[in-house]
Amino acid sequence: MANITTTREGAGGTLTARALREGFYAGVVSLGLFFLFVGLETTQNIRNELVLNQRWGLLAVFVLVAAVGRFLTVAYIRPWFAARKAAAAARAGTARPEGFLKRNFVVLAVVALIVYPILAVAIFGVQGSLKWVDNFGIQILIYVMLAWGLNIVVGLAGLLDLGYVAFYAVGAYSYALLSQYFGFSFWLLLPLAGILAAFWGVILGFPVLRLKGDYLAIVTLAFGEIIRLVLINWTDVTKGTFGISGIPKASVFGIWSFDVGAPNNFAKVFELPMSSAYYKIFLFYLVLALALLTAYVTVRLRRMPVGRAWEALREDEIACRSLGINTVTTKLTAFATGAMFGGFAGSFFAVRQGFVSPESFVFLESAIILSIVVLGGMGSLVGIAVAAVLMIGGTELLREMQFLKQVFGADFTPELYRMLIFGLAMVIVMVWKPRGFVGSREPTAFLKERKTVSGSFTKEGHG
């Protein structure tokens, strides 16, 4: 539609008139374009005869979207962006005090997350809260945690890891297998899964020490596949593609159990009606605690020598070595630390599902985790959390959008368009914010007090 974006100022009256005209043109063009593509559909009926279906409603939707979209773009969106740009230019140089919301964002977010399950129960009832706590809360928090773990490797140390899901798998299978064969409890196996994953992180780290960028990415990708294939083919131990089911549930530090038959069952002890919701709420707080632990460790490490070394390594490896930093141990600790949190998340995943199979640890998972890190802005915890909410919450929301069936027909399943929307969202974000939602890096050290530096100094070059 490039041919109608003529912007001859003043040539054709007011803005609204121009917008109306361009909207009309856009509608006409899309009518011409989609008339045959969308308006008419040929299918074969049961007797193999060609049937012509007329879909005027759908065609009208396409045309209206084009016309109204064009009108809104020209009349409102473009002037709004221009005004914002002008305002930003006027503001440049004068540092604004940050608003209350911005300053206390982290505290507010944590409080909101702690209150979240209580609110869900209050609004939707014990059973109704399941969907909100489990599908949205736990699901998103697992990815937040995974992405924060991967952030240590990719965002801080700058080592592109396409096989992060391998550590997730190691953690999940560690819990699944050790609890099945030896009957260890979750609280013993959680740290053990982390340690085992960290161990595998080091195993991966050694051969890739000399690799960088794309070469590193390919080897880590292969590593992720190796772990998955081992899980599939080592049937004696892992039961192959059948997976391991009946993984025991976690308990509240051994005090209260969530097994229905147990005498110290949570619901029984507190004389509540039996429901699986309590277990989910417990899991929600568990994964919240694990995710916050990941964030806390990341924030602390960034201020410590090893964290500074990671960031310096990302910036310039040769300079690092010339400053006496052992890049070998620095890389290995990054891999190990990132993998450890992947392992924690994995064992949590196993305990939540009660079932693990190699299906859950395909490359797509690595890709999703990595894209959350990239979308959020490498190195930024807040940005990554926001990206996880949008991407994982967004796909969950798609399942809820059953009303779309009324528009696109009964056989329309919105979640099938997940990847399409995913990809589209990614392209848009990368065009609009090439460094992710939070692209600027927060410094870890200051001289005496924090100086406000004008935005033009702290902003990074695009590229």
Added chain:
Amino acid sequence: MSDTLLSVRGVETYYGNIRALAGVDIDVKRGEIACLIGANGAGKSTLMMTICGDPQARAGTITFEGEDITRLPTHRIARLRIAQSPEGRRIFPRMTVYENLQMGASLDNLKYFDEDVEKIFTLFPRLKERQAQRGGTLSGGEQQMLSIGRALMARPKLLLLDEPSLGLAPLIVKQIFDAIKILNKEQGLTVFLVEQNAFAALKLSNRGYVMVNGKVTMSGTGMELLANPEVRAAYLEGGRH
């Protein structure tokens, strides 16, 4: 100015099968400024990097304070207090000036950081003004100052400078060379300098070496080399003005 701090003997370095250094002998004595001049591709930077162990010499020995460092990995060499301001400065672009200086002090785990950072800010006041700014947003001259400052934060016994004047305006070059002189005079810092800017480098140095095709062809005091007609013809008159 008697004992030798760094001694390079018969060093040969290869990139694959290509010999970049063909048996180099160089001495840097404690407390002096030594410089190495030569044309593009002569092997100056290669020597600098070989001293730092990346790439390692295939033949010959490098000794620092009597210790053989030829086969040590780079970070171990750095821990012997050989600090380097590498070619192309290699500051950390997304970290602030202050954080860059912190990275320089990682050898002592910031033990002397507060004290040393003040010294750097006195030497290069521009860095103090820019301390909250990201390294990548600095001008070329400021980046060079930062690179030298970061190297100094490691409390080096020997400072290696690879082309500190590269791509800088004459006035900035003068500032940087003045700073090197001050460091040498006031703190007795030993400096080994690789330069294309032969005139300024030789004027500054106690001792100079001329490198051609991976070999040291001439050496002498800075003044001797400046007066040498061959050096003048090759590096000063033709190259400079």
